[in-house]
Amino acid sequence: MLSRRKKAIMGIGTLIIFIATILVAAVAAGVLISTSGVLQQRALLAGTEARKRITNSIEVISLLAHGNSTAETLNDFEAYIRLQPGSDPIQMRKFDIQIITEGWDQAATLQHKSMDPSEYEVGQVDNNSWTKVIDIDGDGTEDYVRLFEANSTTNGEAVLYFNLSDAGMSRPIYLGYNLSSTSVRTLKVQDKVILDSDYNGYMLVNISGNASNNTIPASTSFILRNWSEECAFDHLIPETRYCFVVMHGNDDTVLDSGERLKLLYKATPDHALGTGQEFRMIFTSEKGRLSEIRAYTPDVVRTTKVPLWPLN
Structure with a gap:
């Protein structure tokens, strides 16, 4: 009787070892399948990226x-x-x-x-003082704008100058009219580029509305932005x-x-x-x-x- 019990115990031990071996093999197979899937996916992505870079x-x-x-x-x-x-x-x-x-x-x-849909509304600008605006030339310091009266050197037109903290005084932006009188003029400035003395460009000026007495009032739309409505x-x-x-x-x-x-x-x-x-x-x-x-x-x-x- 004792001999038969000993053989049964040995048989159960062998069965346990066999089952454990199967489980280990199953886990290993799962790991291999998972790893091969990941590697295949990475290979496909790498191949796609390589094809894009070539074609x-x-x-x-x-x-x-x-x-x-x-x-x-x-x-x-x-x-x-x-x-x-x-x-x-x-x-x-x-x-x-x-x-x-x-x-x-x-x-x-x-x-x-x-690329950059933001706009900056300037507000009132006149010929009495400089008006602070945003950093136009990208040096981290706010810049200024001012209206200057029409004269012989500006072909009888009022002009805007931007004082750029890093790039210096801008080239003039002509407004199309003499604004020194009380007569109201309707301004239409579309996407004029602010240029420094070396013709390096920064932002674009858009003005739409009335002006007089060497003043562009706050009610007139005066906008600075980095993009244009028209490619020209x-x-x-x-x-x-x-x-x-x-x-x-x-x-x-x-x-x-x-x-x-x-x-x-x-x-x-x-x-x-x-x-x-x-x-x-x-x-x-x-x-x-x-x-x-x-x-x-x-x-x-x-x-x-x-x-x-x-x-x-």
Whole structure:
């Protein structure tokens, strides 16, 4: 009897060990399956990101610039672009342009309402004192604006000057009228760029309403902002910003397959390209392959719009 009981106990022990082995194997298999699933998911994500970096890019259809035949310089660039075949849509808010020449290079980001929709209401401005406004030139110190009377040097128009704490006195913004009399004038200033003496741009001025007695009253809309309602060279902050016009497609900030955009980029007068000059323009999206063109300006500037790319 004792012998039979001992064998039964040994059989139960073996069964317990067998069950434990199965459980350990099951847990190990579960861990392996889970790990392989995670690794597969990571591999798919890595592959997708790698594919995007290889295939996501734009094609430059053409590039032209506006020529000044008297000074023999080129500025105000227009680049026509579309997606490369197989590319995913590109968010233009995360799309940059960089122009590189022998003497300078500069990167530009999108100038668009979706980038910074905020506005600043100035309030009353007159010719008696400087009115404090926000930090325009980005040095952390508030700046000032003042109205100056019309005179012979301003073509008989009242002008605004901004006193920028870091960049100094701005170039004048013309208001279109002599405001020294009691006669009420209706002002309409749309997206005029505040420029310093070197033509570096900062914010845009918008004024709509009445003015007289060298005073723009608080009841008149006087707004500063970083974006323009219209993409145009006259409303574009030079060198650090670009804008786009939808030539074919939806009016949003995403470049989709089949759509074409016209990008506008403006350099300061000191950085306008001369004749026979080599330059590069690089287009970069957040996740994708950069697109680059190398070109030379012509030896002679004879037309208003000068084609620069593709090379003939």
